[in-house]
Structure formats: structure tokens, C-alpha cells
Amino acid sequence: TDAEGNETRYTYNDRGLLIQTTDAEGNATTYEYDALDRVAKTIDALDGETIYAYDSMGRTVSETDAEGNKKTYTYDALGRTKTETDGAGNKTTYTYDPVGNLLVTTDANGNETKTEYNAINAAVKQIDGEGNETTYTYDKVGRLLTETDALGGVTAYTYDLAGNQLSVTDPEGNVTKYIYDLLGRAVEQINADGSKTRTVYDALGRTTESYDELGGKTATTYDANGNQLTVTDPKGNKTSYQYNRKDQITVITYADGGETHYTYNALGNVSEVTDQNGNATKYTYDALGRTHTETNAVGVVTEYGYDKVGNTVSVTKDGTVIAKSEYDGAYRVIKTIDGLGNAGTKQYDGVGNVLVSTDREGNATQYTYDKNYNLLKTTDAEGGVSSSAYDALGRVVSATDENGNATTYTYDKNGNVLTETDALSGVVTNTYDARGRVAATTDKLGATTTYTYDAAGNLRKETDANNAYAVYQYDANNNLIQYTNRNNEWVKYAYDCMNRQVKETNQLNHATEYEYDLAGNQTAVIDGNKNKAIYTYDGLNRLVSKTNAEGGMFEYRYDSFGNTAGTTMYGGGDEKAATTYAYDAAGNLLTETSPLGSVTTYTHDKEGNVLTQVDENGKQTAYTYDKLYRMVSRKDADGTATFAYDKAGNMTSAKDGNGTVAFAFDALSRTTAVTNEDGTTTAYTYDAASNRLSITYPDGKAVTTAYDSLGNVKSQTDHDGTGITYTRDAEGRTIKEGHSDGSTTEYDYNAAGLLTLQKEVTKSNSTRRQTAYTYDDAGNIVSENRSGVDIDKKDELVRYYYDKANQLIRTNIEGKNTKYSYDLAGNLLSDGTNTYTYDLQNRLVSKTGKDGTTTYTYDAAGNLIKKAAPDGTTEYTYTAQNKLKTGK
Template identity: 35%
Template sequence: MANAELPYRCAWYSSGGDTCVQSEIVKGPEVWACIYNNGVPGYCRYCNSTISAYDWNGRMYENGTLREVNFWTTCMYDLYYYCTSTGNIVHQLVGGAIPPISPDLCPACETINNDQDSFSSCFDCNDSDALINPFVPELCDGKDNNCDGIIDDTCLGEDDQCNELPNSTITGSSANFASGNLYHSQTILHTPSSGLPALFIISYNSLDVTSGSFGRGWTHNYNTQIIDNGNTLAFIEPDGKRVYYRNNGGGNTYYPDSSSGRHSVITRNTNGSYLLTEKTGIQYSVDYTGRLTSITDRNNNTLSLSYIGYDLMSITDSAGRITIFTYDSSHRVTSITDSAGRRTAFTYTSDFLTAVTDPLGGTWTYTYNADGRMHTKTDHLGHITSYAYDATGKIISSLDAEGNMKTITYDQTNQAAYVTEKNGTNWTYVYDNSLNVPLQTTDPSANQTTYQYDSGRNLISKTESDGRTTSYTYDTNGNMLSETDALGNTTSFTYNSYGQILTSTDPDGNTTAYIYDANGNLIQKIDAQGNVTAHTYGSKGERLSTIDARGYITAYTYDQYGDVVSDTNALNQTTTYTYDISGNMLSMTDANSNTTIYEYNLVDRLIKETKPDGGTTAYEYDLAGNRTAVTDANGNRTTFIYDNLNRPIRTTDPENNSINYTYDSEGNMTSMTTKDSNGSIMTYESYVYNAYNHLIQTTHADGTYTEQSSDIHGNIISKKDENGNIAAYAYDALNRMLSVTDAAGGVTAYTYDKRGNLKSITDANGNITTYNYDSLNRLISTTSPDTGTTTYTYDVNGNIVTKTDANNIMTTYTYDPLNRLIQLQTPDYELTAYSYGSCSNGTGKICIMTDSSGTTLYEYDKTGRVIKETKQIDNVSYITAYSYALNGNLLTTTYPGGRVIIYAYNQQNRITSVTETSSGATKILASGITYQSFGDATSMTYGSGIVTQKTYDGNSRLTSLLTQNSQLQNLNSFSYTRDSSGSITAIIDNLNPLKTKTYAYDKLYRLTQAAGTWGTIN
């Protein structure tokens, strides 16, 4: 057999002629598939007029004769080589004759090898670089190492760890700092289903120069293809990445390269089709032409794909819902129509996707540079993001719609990328371009985080600049076996052959076990104390019931699409649901038979909710999906405005008061301002951040400010208040607070157990409170100097059963099958009992509460609001009734004596007046109530005619209080002064200054002195 590492050239001839119509480089011995036109056989030959297989320098390995092609897998030599072509092979061998020799079969370049890499210039796409030729591994280095026409094809897509680096997001897309690839994805439709959802995503890779059904550089999540190169299969994943599978030692099973991080296998069937089986058990069926035809999960739910030629025409989910595709004459998708009839349209210029228009008419548009790479993307509202690339096609900058730029510089020699963020901070990333993984990140302060990996691209350690290290181990299938934190605490796991967790064991040795059925559905979870939660399933893997550790059952039923249409609890109370064909919930009918109705627009956004009492809430959106208005059941409308990056910049209430926001280039909020209906500023605060986007300063409207600093992990290590008082904070290696040193020097300390539970608190006076937990992390005892020891016990569902204090006084708790408290018993035999479901609209609600004072009965309206409360004391019933507006505002309260309190509201749903009616007479209790914008009350007139008026500063703190009688004569007038932190330092009596009071505080804001007409108290 010929050397498997050396290339050969195979040629195909047209029907009835001697002209070579296509020649391919193959690596022997490889298995290639022939493609036919109408089943007519063709023939192949290797480069050499004697029909022999030779390596590039002419040394013969083995002779062989061509055989007639009579089946698609048998374009075969006696050498057991196979051939393939993407063209039509139609020349028929006659009587086993040797094919004619074409002059272009063995061109002169076969003998030229400029870079001396053992590959002639015919085989070598760059004959000046010995590290570039058809059979070297692809690296993430911005080069087409393996000469397949695609740069960094194993580094495309979004799931590589380089795409998960800090700051890899680049204005709504992501950048791979190793390869320089820009990745962008867009969800076209998502319809939930039992098993496998109908999810369609298109994605763009700037380094992908191939053209598919969405034009150059674009692919979709069902464009998974297999390219058969004999002993090597190239599997193109949904995001465009190529993963290579190899036939190790023959047979029909192919395994992924260990460096790919994949743990699936591909089987070639005897009919030339393929089956890719993921570790999870999901299977992808690919026909002999390399097209994906179906996806099947372990419950046998299947997505089926149908084609005409290579054009995907429809996708059918396991419930029979069909998504349909249409194409132009260039085989590019022009529309996708889902099972609900909603159509998304696609527009092209030349070979480039230039517009995607959703069912509502919202359009994303794209432009491309002279090299064919995405230059701009424009959202539905006209917001433009632009990208720039270097000469090799690597992404080097993005400019967002607010004019903020992010830049990337590449250092191929050191395998590094230098990123300047939108705020001007500089980050450095070092990567391994063979594994396509990050090795080191350096932040703007030169703090470094390093990463180590095994040969399967699994992260085995992460070490931060302060030395804290988290380490991981894995089995051969890539499942994490253990995680050891920076303090040496280890959590371990075991798995079944499908990668599902069988056991998890915490650092203290407590183990939780999981049991699955043959289809991979979780049927039992056994906690560390042996308590079992169980589940049953239907034929599609839909959960039919859950049995909790107490043995109580919740049951579920489903429609044909896998949507839950009913759930019935352990008390046989049922809630039902209906859905549209897209899986949007249309109605929910609770166990009280009250129905809430939901309506949606064409892109599945909720636009209307109708409560059981008829009250409606309406929602409005812009084309980008931002919610622009909410109108409540009383017609009160609140609106929202967004900036060019779709961040909220203004919320306006129904009375035209507004909250306004500004942001920095990194998206951090830099100010919040409230304004009244006239546009006058009522409150204001501004915010400043450091290079890590951690808040460092807050400035109030009066110019006072607070400061704080954080460590590199984002933990606040100091706070300075407006008076300059400083508190300090310390943390352990797991970012848990260890101590707080207050401004007076007092220290409060904290300790934790291995599982992260708070173990003790030591206050500034040395008093220690301790906490203990069971194996399920439930608090079982607490001991403190003031209360002594309190212990707790639990039932198998985690409900507290007993609480025993330091005096051995025990309180017991009893629960119903839904884990609701039904009885609380204290040692002196005082009993509090709760009963559910026996009253009007009472299913799921407390209907009767009995305690030592008597019995209280409740009734509810259709939306679950209390409308009647009956208090029974000594066999006498006292009834209080309530009524509500459609938007939920309390309108009236009727007391047992017949007195009715009536409430009126403004458009902000805040009370403006309170009126009493009793025995036919009406009395105003309060009127003319006004408010700050989004703040407290500013004025109110009592029924007696007395008026109070309040003013506030820009921080919403009270500055004055004036009380007048009905003749507007001043009864009281006070002014308030404060220190920088807001503590009141004086209450000035404007009517009698001698009654002015002053106050002083220590650094912890505790009152240390009060002075007034009584003298001075320290």
C-alpha cells in the first residue's frame, strides 16, 4: 500500500473525450466517493501514464489497474483507492479498456518544489513556505495552512475558548483573537418542541471565503456537511468550523482529532451514508452526498430535512411542523416560512447577503469591503456598526453606532493579540494557535491570568495574578471529573457513557446520585441523605410526573407539540394552558377556573395580557425588539426611549415625569437624572468607573460623593463616605468576605466551611456567632452570645419541622402535600393553623387562619386579590371588604361598621385623595396629595383643612416641612440640615428658632449628641 502521508493526483474525464475536466489532490490511501450523472459510470486515474500510484518524486509504490465504475463507492483501483469529484463523471469504460491519457493529468509543476517541504507546487498552495501544504494541521494563525481555500477553518464559529475570553465581544458579535475571525449570528426562528426544537440560526465568519445558501461567508445551523477524504472525514459544524475525523486502523468508524475537543464519532454505512453520534446520544444522519438529512435524540424525536439537489427545502420537526425554504436561481435562500406562516426574507447583491427582513418588516442590512468581508451591519432602526480588517483578513477594529471604537493588533510571532477597548484600556491575550485556546491574559494593570490545557483542549488549570489556582481533571470523554478550588477544596463527579452526571461529591464527601432511563431521562435524584425525587416520562421524553421525597405526585400532560397543557398537583388541583403553533402561551386557566389570555405579534413578543377580570395590559415595541410603551388597565401609558446601542435612556411616566440615563463607551451607566413634567431636574447622580468597569465614585446632586475601590476580582475593598469615613473589606481566595473594618476601627470577621456555608461571625467586640449545617447545606444550629443555641430539623423535602431555642422550647411546623405551612405549634400549646382552597377563588390561597385571637377567613377575586376578610372573635364576625380597579389599585376598603374609605389615584397610580363615607355622609380625609417625580409626597390637605408641604433636595432628602391651617396660617415650619452623608444635623424651627435641635454622629452614623431646649445629651 502506498505511503499514507504522500499526495497523489486523481483525474476525471468527460464523456466520450480525452480531456481531463477535473483533477484533485488526494492523500493515499484515502477513500473518496464518485458522483454520477444519471447513474452512468465514469473512471478515474492517478498521475502516471502507466496507471501506477507514485509519490511526488516518482518513486513507485504499487501498480494497479483501473476497474469499471459500477456503483458510487466503487470508483476503485486494485490499490483500493477511491476517487471523488464534485462534477459529473459520465465516461463509460468499454470492455475494461485503459482510459486515454490526458496531457493535463501530469503537469510540469509536479516536479517543482521551491520550499523543499516534500510537496510539489501543484499540491502546495504556498510553495514558498514549508509549513504550508495540503497535509499539515490547520492552525489559528491567519493562514490557509492546509491549502483547502479557507483560512483557519478549524477556528471558525463561536464555541472555541478563544471566543470566550474577556472582551472577545466586539459590538454585538465576537472575535477570535487567535485567528482574527469575526463571528456574527442571527436567530431566524425558534419553535419549542418535544425533544429537538425547530431552531434556525444563520451565522457569518469573516475568514470563510466559501459561498453557500446564504452567500459568501454565511452558513446556518443545519449546514453540517461531511467531506469524505478516505481515511479522513471533514465535518463542517453548524457554525462553519471544520473538525477532522480519522479512521484509525481501518473499519468504518472515524474519531475526531484529540485537539478538537470533540467526543463524537462518525460511522460510514455500507450505502455510503454517515451517522455522527454525539457523546450525548444525539445522532446526525448524513447521506452519501454529505447532506444532513435528520437529527434524532435518544427519545427518538427527529428533525427531518429534505432537499432538491443541495438546496434545503424544508425542515420537519417531530410534531410535524414544517419550515419551508425558497431559493433564487443561484441557489441562495430567498425566504424562510415557519409553520405559522411567518416569512423572513433574504436579499443579495452579487454573492453577498445584504438584507434580512423579519415578518414585521424589520430589516438587518449588511455591506462588505473590497475583499468580501463584512464592513457594516445596520439594525432595524438604522444603527450602524462597522468593521475593519488587515491585509490578511483579520478583524482589527469595530466602530459602534455611538462612535466608540475597539481595536485589535496581532503579533503572530508571539501568538498574541493586543486589544484596546472602547474606553482606551489595553489588554493582551496570548494563545496556542494549534489548540485554538488562550494561554494568558494581561489586564490594563499588568495582572496576568494563565491557563493550561490537556491535549483534548480541556482547561486543567486557571491561575490568577495573585496566585490563586483552580484546577480540573477530565476523563477520556472530556467530562470533568474534579474541580479543585483555590483553597484546595475538591468537588468530584462521575458520568455514564453519554456524559450525564451519575454522582457529584462535595468537598466534605457528601454525594448526590442521579439515575437515568435507557433514553437518558432523569428518573431519580438521590440526595446525600438518601431522599429520592423521582420522575416518569412519555415516549417523547416529556416528563409525565414528579414524585417528591414525601411521595406526593405532580402530573403533566402535553399537546402534540410538546407544550405542557396541564399540570395537576398532589391535591388534584389542575392548571391548564393553551398555545399557538409556535409555542407561545395563549391562555392559562388556574385551578379556580380563572383564565388569563396572552396575545403576541409576528415575532413572538407579548403585546397584550388580559386578566380574568377583563383588565388588560398592552405592550409596544420598536422594530429592534425594545419595549417602547406599557399601557395598564386604566389606560396609563409609560414610554421608553433607547440610544443607538439599544440601551434605555429615558423612561417617561403618564404625567410626563422622566428618568434619564447616560452611559460610557463600555455601557456603564454614568448618570441618572429625574425630571418633572416641565423638564426641571429633580434628582441627579453621576457615576465613574475604573479600567475594569468597577464603580469607583458616585456624585450626588449637591456635589458630595462617595468613593470605593475594588480588587482585580471586582470585590469592593474600601468605601469612603461623603464625610471621608473609610471602611475596608477583605476576602478569601474564593471571593468570600473575610472581614469588614469599619470607620471606627472595629473589625467583623467571617469564616466558611468547605462547601461555602457561613460558619461564624465575630463582631467588633469579639462576640462569636456560629452556624452548623447538615449534608444538604441546611442550617441545623446557630449559637450566639445573646440567644444561645437554636437547632432546626427538617423533613425529607427540606421543610423546617422543629425549631428549638436555647431554653429547650420547641416550635413544630406541619405542612400539606404542597409543602405549605398548615400548622405552627408552640410549647405553650398556642396553635396557628392555615387552611387552603375552601373559599371563593381560594385554590392555592390561604382561606382560613386560626390563632389564639380567633379565626380569620379570606375570599379572593379572579386575579387573586383579597376582597373579603372576616375576623371571628367570640362567635362574632367582623367583615372588611376591598374593591380594586382593573389595574390593581385599591379603590375602597369597607370596615365592619359600614365605614367606607375611597381612594383616588393619579396616572402614576399614586394616591391623590382619601374619602370616607359613613351613614350616608361623605367626609374628605385627605386631598390634593402631590408628589415628587418618582419620589415622595410634597403636599397634602387634610379633611380639617390643615395643609402640609414638603420640599426635598436633589438627593430626595427632606429639606423643609410646613404645616398651615385652613386660613394658611403657619402652624409649624421646619428646615433640615444634613452633613455630607445625609445625616440630619439640625432641625430648625422657623417659627421659634429657640426650639432648634442639633445632632452629632460618630463615624458609624450613630447618634453621639443631641441638643435642644432640653439641653445637651451626649
């Protein structure tokens, strides 16, 4: 009887052998014995039988599960396991030396792993399936001193007299040291960069305080049973735990007061979890303790079915089977079946690597491996082959795509990537600090970015190739609290007790605030003007509505399977614009019904690719795909378009009734040429960093582009030598444009990165036009001061005013006001000159002004088919792809 009063009963036969156990819920497991009192059969609570057979020495020679899968074992003369064969017939063989050390393990694929030993039976060499050797040395008392990998990298260990590990030196020579108390407990770790962490223990050896590299303390308290009662983070935020009499967690109380509750059944399985918002998920179990049903907080029931050995064979949601699985004798999934009955299959080698994966359309991908089971080659369903090569430590040294283009890699002794060289010999180089963090990266053009970190590993400084740097600052919980960019402009961040960002303030003191519910869902965003947008969620923490500060609302609905079933946008008055969606049992979209009732329908192949789409006008478009599900044809009432691809998936041609467009690519899959239907070609070139250097048009004229070391455009030059040059600040923002006629355009920005001044300067250095901007706390333009706009007009000041949704509601130009109004969907209703009306799909249906009313008519697909204006009517027709064809 446990601490909660739950009783487990045991029954014995007259020989004292246990023949039955019955748990607190009445589920019984029965045991049968052979004549030698060995367990011959176990029968679980669902009548699943496991049968055991023994040899004359009492050793298990076979175990047959309830599905009939039989594992077998053989032994050598000394009783050591010689072979193990799983239920799928895969056999592993073991050989030993005379004293029982395992010498060779031969797996079901025939690959061998070997071990050699010294005189005290300690492993001194391990040889993997590819023949790569790892060697070990020991001190006189058998402690590991060195481990030398297959490429000669050495990890070294030292110890104190008590046998505690004092230091570990990695293959690059970085040393981590440890300090112990008198009880042999590690109390301090000194990292290779000199940073330290500390641990404090109570009298029972439990960690009560831990200090990170910056001195931040995490404190833990315990109850009498050793359960954690509280954990307090470095900022003083406390999480508390409560337990039942079986030491199972019943309540977690977070620093913000939110609580998660757990209840259990008599067998100790979780029966209900209630989150911080009071949303409960309930569980039931079968007689073997496996999850039978899961009822989520919105009442959707998911039911799980199992075979006799516990493999999940079906998942049913609200009465609909959405997935089935089948297994081989080694319990590996060999078939998955979706809710429509479409099946995909897998084939495995003897150790569980997938050899062939066949999708629901019957398209197969094949895989081959080396003797260490690194993936060597993947052959896709179209015959494309990608491959990888590895070094002796199993690290990828080259990866070759389906077009034969290879990327190669080199590593340091610790396995960090030193260089990555692409198929055109472009190289990215990395260096690392003593903690294995990237210290510098040099790109393919030779530009270097360096990184420095604080003791806790947070990025503190990032310096670019121009020696401009950005700085990061953190709080005691390692949350970013200030970012200062390369222009010395900063943004500060504040967090709540759950480490959620609650405020973002820029250098101009413009702030955006965030609010959350107890479950961590973001419930509000408050902009710099104190306008609040509100978000609500359902019991599964899915977004169900968002409402702006003017009351405009957008709602979401979900079906039992988690698909978006509908959306509703609220317009003016009581108008509701609802869009609904329907899906099949595999989650494919079948229909989309617009707010005005027009329907778009879809059909799909077994993999979920769209085969046909019938739009609201009844126009059908049909699609076909290759075996990699790249679209190869699109057919509609206007004809058929076809598409071709290279083995790496780049589209090489597109053909329709107008002709063929061909595309050429380099080894990095960058477009190098486009040949149009008329046979003319446009060519492209790139630098090593994939910046486009030139475009050469069919007439031979070229536009060239130059870049700075950060990849920003520095200049663009046309074929006639004219062009634009760009000067940028440290953040890459354009501060000056130089034009071929000697004139310039200059730009200034505020600390928030918003444009404050645009000035056009003539060749003779006189200001031709200048516009100055100011902004409100939400980043909206509130004034525009124009000078020299044109020769006959005086300078003018324009002011802008906004509503709570940051929609423009008034402009004032030199004292003249223009007002604007909107409906709740954000559609413009009036602009001081015209009034506008819209349908439920937010399409403009009328515009009324001093000259009369213009009406707009649409077809079911939303195409404008008629515009009736006071001065005449224009009608429009469209192609099958709803592209404008005529207007008259």
C-alpha cells in the same frame, strides 16, 4: 472577476507555478517553492511566513508558522500518519491494521482510544480511554443495525430496499419512523408518541413547506440561485431577503416592516450592518480579512490586534487597551491581561484541558480528569476539594462538595435523570414520556406533579399532588396565549407579527398593553387605566430614559465601555438630580457622585473586589478576602469584624467588638444552629424538602411549622400550644386562618388574585370585622367598605383616586376628601394636612403643618443628623457603618 466586478489576480513563474495571488484590495499572498516544486514558504499580506518541510516521499514533515510554532508529522512505511506533534510539543500517535484501518489513537496524555473492525472493515467495537465499549452490528450491505453502549443500551436502525433509514429505536424502546418519496427524500417523520412532521420539496429538492406536529406550515420560496427569498411562519408572518450579485444577504425585511441592511467590501466582508432603527455598526479589516475595527452606532471604536497567526492579542476601545492575551504553541490562551495590566494564567494538559487556572491575584485552582477527560476533582485556592464520579457513558453519578457531602444520580437508558438523592437521602424522582419530556416529578416528601404536552412539545397541563391542575394554550407559533390556573382563573396573551407579547388580559378584562420599536425594544407599557409609561433607547438599544404617564422621567448615560456613567431624575420644575459614576480601565467603580456633589470612592484588588470604601463623610471601611474572595475582615473606625467559612463557603462565625456569633450547618448547607455572643443558641430543623419545621430558642421554647404537600405553611404552633392554622385555595392563597381562641379570619379573592374580602369571625360564628375591596383596571384599590371596624363607629366606605402614575391623589371617607400631590420624582408634596419639600436626593427637608415647620438635616452620607420640630430639636449620631448610634 466576481459578479460585483471585484478582481483577483494570479501570477505564475516560468514553470507555471503560482507565485502570488492579489485580492481586490491589493493584498498579496506569495508562494515560494523548493527544487521539487513543492511549496516551501507562503508569505501573507502582512509578511507572516509559514515554512514547510518534506521527506523524500514528498510528505509534509513540518509546518512552522509565522510565530515560530512548529508542527511535525511522521509516517509509517505505508505512508500513513504515525504521529502528529503540535507547536506546544503535544504528540498524538496512530496505529493501523494491515489494511489501513485506524486501530489505536494515543493522545498526548498517553490515553488510548481503540477500534475493532469486521471483515468488511466496518467498526464493530470502540473502546474509550476508560475501557468502556460501544459495539456495532451491520446488515449484509454494511448498514448500521445496532449500536450498543457501554451499559447495554441498544439503539436499533431499519432501512428500506433503497437504503433509506426507516426507523430508529432508542435504548428505552421508543421508535421514530421516517417516510420517503420516490427520490429518497424524507417527507414525513413519525415520532414515538405518534405525532408527525411533514416536509414538501420543489423540483430542485429544496424545502418549500414544512409542517410541525400541530399542522402549522412554514413556507419558503427561493430565487433562481437557490437563495431563500421569503419564509412565512404558521401564522402567516413573512420575512423576506434580498441579495447582491454574489448571493450575499443585503436586506432582511421582517413581518413588521423593519429592515436590517448589510453592505460588504470588495472581499465580501461585512462592512456595515444597519438595524431596524437605522443604527449602523461599521467594520474595517486588515490585509488578512480579520476584523480590525468595529465602530458602533454611538461612535465608539473597538480595535483588535492580532499576532502573526491570527490569535487576538489585544482589544482597544476608544484608545484604551481593555484586554490582552498570550498563547502557547497550540494557540491556547495562557495569559489574559485586563486594562490595568493585571494578569491571569492557565496551564493545560496535552489535549487542552485546563490543569491550573491562576487568577489575577495569584490564587490557583487545580483540575484533574479521568482518561475520558471528565472532570474528576477541583481543588480551589483554599484547598477545598469538590469531586464527581461518572458512569460508563460519562454521566455524573455522584457530585461531592468541599465538605464531603454527596449528591447521587441515576439515569434511564436514554440518559434522562431518574433520581437525584441528596446527602441526607432525600430523593427526587422523575419519569419521562416517549419524547424524553418530564412526565412526572416526585419531590423529597413524596408529592408528585405530572405534566402533559401537546404534539409540538409545549406544556399543556400541570397537575399537582392535590390533583389541581393548570392549563396552557398556544397559538400556531407556539406562543402562550392563555394560562388557566388551578382555580380556573385565566390570563390571555396576544402577540404581534414578530411574536412579541403586546397584550395581557385577565379574566376581569383588565388589560396591560406593550409597544415596541422596530428593533424589538419595549417602548411603552399601557396599564389597565390606559396610562402609558414610555421608554427610549440609544443606538446600542440600551435604555436611556423612562417616563411615567405624569411626566416623571429617569435618564441613563453610558461611557464608551458600556458602564453606567450617570443617571438623572427629574423633580419638580426644572430640577435635575444627577448621579455620576467613574470607572477604571478594568470596569471597577471608582467614584459615585451624588446629586449634591458628595462623593463615595472605592479601591479594588486585582480581581475587582472592593478593598476600601470611603463614604461621603470621609469614613473609610477596609475589606480583606480569602483566596476565594469571601470577605474575612471588615475594618472601620468602630473596629474590626472578622468572618470564617467552612470549605463549602458557609459562614461559620462572625466576630466583632460585641463578641462572636457562630453558625452550624447540615449536609445540605441549611442553618441548624446560631450561637450568639452570650453563648445562647437558637436551633433549626427542616424536612426533606428544606421547609423549616422548628425553631428552638435559647430558653428551650420552640415554634413548629407544618406544611401541606405543596410546601405551603399549614400551621404554626407556639411553645404553649397556641398557634394558627391555614386553609388555602388551589393556588396556595390563604382563604382561612384559624386561631387558638376559636376565631377565624376569612379571605376572598377575585379572578385576578386580588383580595376582595377580609372577614374576622368569632368563635360563636358572628362577624366581628369585615372589609370589602374593589379595584380599578390597573389593580389599584378604589374602594374599601369597612363594617364593624369598632363598636362606637358606624360602617364606613373609603374611596381612592389615582393620577396617571397610579399615585394616590384623593381619598374620600364618608364624603370627606383628603387630597395628595406629588413632584415628578414621586415624592409626596401634600397630604391635606402637611406640605413637604425635598432636596435633589429626594430626602425630606421640611414638613409644614398647622403646628409649624419641622426641618431635617443630613450629613453627606445621607444620614439624618438633625430634626428641628416646633416642640424641640433631636440630633443623631452614627457608627462608621452609618448605623444609628444615638438620638437626643
